[in-house]
Amino acid sequence: MTDSIDKGDLAALNASFQAVEARIASACTDAGRERSSVRLLPVTKTVAPARLRAAHALGYAWFGENKVQEAQEKAEALAELAIDWCIIGHLQTNKARHVARFAAELHSLDSLRLAAELDRRLQAEGRAMRVLIQVNTSGEASKAGLAPQDVPAFLRELPAFASLQVRGFMTLAMASDDEARVRGCFRLLRSLREAARQDAPAGLAFDELSMGMSGDFPWAIAEGATIVRVGTALFGERHYA
Numbered sequence: 509m510t511d512s513i514d515k516g517d518l519a520a521l522n523a524s525f526q527a528v529e530a531r532i533a534s535a536c537t538d539a540g541r542e543r544s545s546v547r548l549l550p551v552t553k554t555v556a557p558a559r560l561r562a563a564h565a566l567g568y569a570w571f572g573e574n575k576v577q578e579a580q581e582k583a584e585a586l587a588e589l590a591i592d593w594c595i596i597g598h599l600q601t602n603k604a605r606h607v608a609r610f611a612a613e614l615h616s617l618d619s620l621r622l623a624a625e626l627d628r629r630l631q632a633e634g635r636a637m638r639v640l641i642q643v644n645t646s647g648e649a650s651k652a653g654l655a656p657q658d659v660p661a662f663l664r665e666l667p668a669f670a671s672l673q674v675r676g677f678m679t680l681a682m683a684s685d686d687e688a689r690v691r692g693c694f695r696l697l698r699s700l701r702e703a704a705r706q707d708a709p710a711g712l713a714f715d716e717l718s719m720g721m722s723g724d725f726p727w728a729i730a731e732g733a734t735i736v737r738v739g740t741a742l743f744g745e746r747h748y749a
């Protein structure tokens with residue numbers, strides 16, 4: 509990864525952040541929501557550290573990564589900046605100890621085994637971490653996350669893990685142009701949150717709905733997203749090594 513960014517790239521980055529911000533603002537207006545009720549999480553997988561530094565200079569201080577090793581390398585490369593690292597991809601239990609060291613937030617909690625291991629490692633580090641529970645709202649076999657019907661029982665186990673600060677839910681909608689079906693995924697996540705607010709154990713908070721990516725974030729905002737995870741629309745197409 510090169511560690512420099514030229515003026516043209518900087519201008520393009522600036523323009524794409526502004527364009528996404530404008531679309532978020534307009535989706536909030538359309539939905540009758542305050543702009544401050546939605547946070548943009550820039551997704552930086554495959555994006556070089558120099559471009560993250562540029563995004564940080566634009567005022568963004570948290571980034572989403574889906575691979576632990578890549579996130580860790582960037583956290584080290586950018587150690588002089590105050591950045592909250594969010595792990596948003598499926599996490600294998602054996603990677604929990606790495607995540608416990610440096611990440612601020614995990615959007616992909618999807619098993620009790622992972623919750624237990626992460627809690628244990630966090631206790632050892634003397635840290636806590638915000639977590640969102642990933643739900644498979646599309647029913648697609650390729651997608652990670654709890655089945656919706658398994659969520660209530662899962663929530664009942666979470667108070668045992670004192671270092672996990674439960675904040676809400678995350679999902680990936682069906683990859684489709686069909687607005688009704690995509691929005692149906694987002695609506696399901698929101699209804700799970702409403703149910704959780706009524707029934708869940710004390711001490712857990714369910715304010716966050718992390719949903720919406722480059723292709724569908726305006727629909728997610730219409731359905732109540734509080735965090736939109738946007739990569740391509742900010743940084744361009746990803747180039748995998």
Ligand SMILES: *Cc1c(COP(=O)(O)O)cnc(C)c1O
Nearest residue numbers: 551574596721722737738739740
């Ligand atoms: C890559 C990724 C995103 C961002 O996707 P874009 O379509 O590039 O905006 C969002 N969420 C997760 C979990 C991802 O892995």
